[in-house]
Amino acid sequence: MALTIESRTKLNDGISMPIFGIGVWRMEPGRQTREAVSTALELGYIHIDAASMYKNEEDVGDAVKQSGLHREKIFITTKVYSQEVGYDSTLEACERSLQKLKLSYIDLYLIHKPVKGFRQNTWKALEKLKHEGICRSIGVSNFSPRHLQEIFEICEFSPVVNQIEMNPFLAQKTIADYCREKNIHITGFCPLARTEKSTDPTLVDIADECGKSWAQVMIRWGLQKQITTIPKSVNAQRIRENSEVFNFELNEDQMARLDGLDQGFRLRPDPIELP
Template sequence: MAANLQDTVTLNNGVKMPWFGLGVFKVEEGNDTISSVKAAIKNGYKSIDTAAIYKNEEGVGQAIRESGVSRDELFITTKVWNADQGYETTLAAFDESLKKLGLEYLDLYLVHWPVKGKYKETWRALEKLYRDGRVRAIGVSNFHVHHLEDILADCEVKPMVNQVEYHPRLAQKELREFCRSNEIQLEAWSPLMQGELLDNPVLKEIGEKYGKSVAQVILRWDLQTEVITIPKSIKEHRIIENADIFDFELSAEDMEKIDGLNEDRRVGPDPDNFDF
């Protein structure tokens, strides 16, 4: 169990990845991206998650350079977008992302969505990047169990991470168990359900019991279910507050109450029905 903001989980290839990080989905390129990433790093965050489609990789890179923190102390993730999937196009997209970030290597590169008919070729490209030492770990995002089974059937390198929509209304129990049994680390995007859960009475009551906000309760639940989490914020006080979750532990009873909120409900697209 993560005891502090710098604590890590060991992925199936031995690389250590922080349990907690900053996501920059829909953060505007420029000052918003630079200031939020710098604020996160200043306040002890080590993991930053971006993607080619977020169009803010350059800002993330600038913030890293201006942070004053050594590159090897940070864990940087980006993702190949759907339009670039395929073998050669993925290799070119990786080069472009690395150039925008201004980095010599990545810590984690993900296949952003399981584009039908392309994601296996994309995975072959990630395996090459991994073998060539250009990325320390590779994984996928938004993959259901059947997508993972398809990859595992003939891959040379097993995915280390699966980043998916995950929050108390979408607990993904079957996927979580599959990933655990196959040594694939689950990671949550949209852990706060884009704010939809912040007025939930059950979560409010639990928060009052511990003297914590609803957001802090949810993020703590993520960690206690052994799921990496990367909440987004552009406000420094919120970035600090989101990470203030290592001084309490949810009881088994409260974990059950939160588990009981599951409705298998998404705020993002279903990977099987996403219009790529």
């Protein structure tokens, strides 16, 4: 079936998540975040990737409220940050996020980073939040297989998602293979490699072949790989451009050439090297 801006993937807890959204990291708190999120919602985006660390949950909440969209229509992810981990402090962090977002529940709550010594008790707090219906789905971010194994030692619910850096220039094969084996869905962050690869000749050639921009090709690659893709932009024209990826398809040859670009190009720390 053709992908659309509302296409969803079924997570391992039975809940479905939209495979395309907007990320809000490095959007300035206040007007910039409010306007970007409002623009995205007007254009039909239904998934917002937030985090307490981004310091703009209040603005995300304002934009969601202002949109007048039914709560059930929008999928909101947020994350417990490294300074907030631990059982009680995670429960408190979640309460703060709910208040700022002005929500009664979070669709997907993630452990932002695998902090040594705090992975298991933080996961137990997330499980409590899931039991209470405060967080519908729970998952992790920046976890390597070793960190995930620690969760599997104690978990009642498996993480549904591992959010990791991923784009054609960074395949993260070890983590991706492990997650696939464990039925953990991948959300790819830095899907545009923060524009660092916009002049790559192969990427530019494929964009020309498709009559699309390099950014649209990178986003479409993620979607066709069944990776949830959350490009960030504060610019209305680029927010629109990033959403216009459902009216073309990369063919097998183009996908293979994009796969061939993997060069371990990394903007954020390698999860495998995190303690």
